[in-house]
Amino acid sequence: MEEQNSPEEQPSYMEPKKNRTPLFLIVTFLLLAAVIFFYYQNQQLEEEKERQFQEILTTQAKLDSIGDELDIRIQTIKELGGEVDTLEAIKAQLEADKKQLLVDAQYQRGRITKLNNRVAGYKELLVLKDEEIEQLKVLNEQLSEENSSLKVEKDQLNQTVQQLEENKKELASKVAMASRLEIEGMNVIAINDKGKERNGGEYRNRHIEQLKIQFTVVENEIAPIEGKDLLLRVIAPDGNVLFDVTRGSGSFTYENRELFYTATQEILYDRNSQLVTFLYNKGSDYAVGQHKVEVYTDDYLMGSVTFMVK
Numbered sequence: 604m605e606e607q608n609s610p611e612e613q614p615s616y617m618e619p620k621k622n623r624t625p626l627f628l629i630v631t632f633l634l635l636a637a638v639i640f641f642y643y644q645n646q647q648l649e650e651e652k653e654r655q656f657q658e659i660l661t662t663q664a665k666l667d668s669i670g671d672e673l674d675i676r677i678q679t680i681k682e683l684g685g686e687v688d689t690l691e692a693i694k695a696q697l698e699a700d701k702k703q704l705l706v707d708a709q710y711q712r713g714r715i716t717k718l719n720n721r722v723a724g725y726k727e728l729l730v731l732k733d734e735e736i737e738q739l740k741v742l743n744e745q746l747s748e749e750n751s752s753l754k755v756e757k758d759q760l761n762q763t764v765q766q767l768e769e770n771k772k773e774l775a776s777k778v779a780m781a782s783r784l785e786i787e788g789m790n791v792i793a794i795n796d797k798g799k800e801r802n803g804g805e806y807r808n809r810h811i812e813q814l815k816i817q818f819t820v821v822e823n824e825i826a827p828i829e830g831k832d833l834l835l836r837v838i839a840p841d842g843n844v845l846f847d848v849t850r851g852s853g854s855f856t857y858e859n860r861e862l863f864y865t866a867t868q869e870i871l872y873d874r875n876s877q878l879v880t881f882l883y884n885k886g887s888d889y890a891v892g893q894h895k896v897e898v899y900t901d902d903y904l905m906g907s908v909t910f911m912v913k
Contacts, residue, residue: 659704666701670694676736683739686767689774738763782826784872786879786906789818791896805911808888816881816896818906824874831872834864834899835881840892845885857902864899 673694677687742760792815793806801810816835834855837845844863846852851866866883889912897907 663701663704666697670697673697679736680739683743685735685739778825782823783903784823784826784900784905785821786818786898787821789906789908791816791908791910805913807913811889814883818879818898820872820877820879822874822876826872826874828873831870831900833868833870833879835866836897837865837883838895839890840894841890857899
């Protein structure tokens with residue numbers, strides 16, 4: 604009879620099972636940590652959303668309050684015979700701001716800051732209009748007290764109206780200045796006949812097959828949304844403007860005198876910043892010396908830069 608194997612002689616494939624408890628504990632701990640982390644992150648996001656929502660409500664309440672105050676001033680000034688065009692325009696802007704606050708929720712943080720700044724400006728305007736209302740009330744009371752002083756009071760009223768007209772013109776002038784477009788980062792790049800670009804502001808004639816003038820028209824929330832003709836002037840060292848009608852050159856009026864421009868380009872300005880590029884091919888060598896590049900629109904200078912030809 605064959606002898607049975609002893610326990611020490613069991614086959615090698617009969618290995619004891621491994622203890623997996625430590626691995627299970629580690630995995631459980633990691634999962635628990637992940638759950639806690641994501642819960643904390645979610646709480647933070649919810650708190651941030653609630654805070655932003657409260658900011659929107661606060662800003663909306665401020666705008667509503669300012670709108671009510673404007674309505675009162677408009678009605679009072681109308682009854683006193685004053686001009687309300689400016690206030691009505693501001694009221695329309697305020698209503699647009701209120702709608703924009705609700706529509707552009709995704710940009711609410713930056714928008715709230717801007718609107719809070721405007722609220723401060725509206726409050727200052729209300730104080731000024733209160734002073735104007737008091738002036739108009741005084742004038743109306745004076746007119747109603749004595750008919751014998753009508754001429755004197757009428758002169759005073761005319762002076763006030765004249766002052767208001769002057770203030771209106773001054774305000775319009777300031778708005779016009781504030782709505783002017785500005786440019787930044789203006790750069791002149793030389794492109795040779797192989798298309799290679801050189802930058803640095805100093806070039807040799809053999810490197811200039813084309814001039815590439817680039818700049819950014821910066822953001823301006825006051826400027827109207829409209830088409831803009833940008834006029835480029837490239838001025839040689841002798842003071843003459845590079846001019847060729849076949850390449851789009853022409854003239855315009857600036858400070859009551861005629862100026863020539865080298866090239867022109869039309870853009871649609873939508874109050875956002877945008878990159879503009881002019882490509883100019885002179886077709887011949889440039890004069891040695893410093894050249895100046897200017898950009899104009901609506902009869903004002905937007906910016907300038909210089910480059911050197913060796």
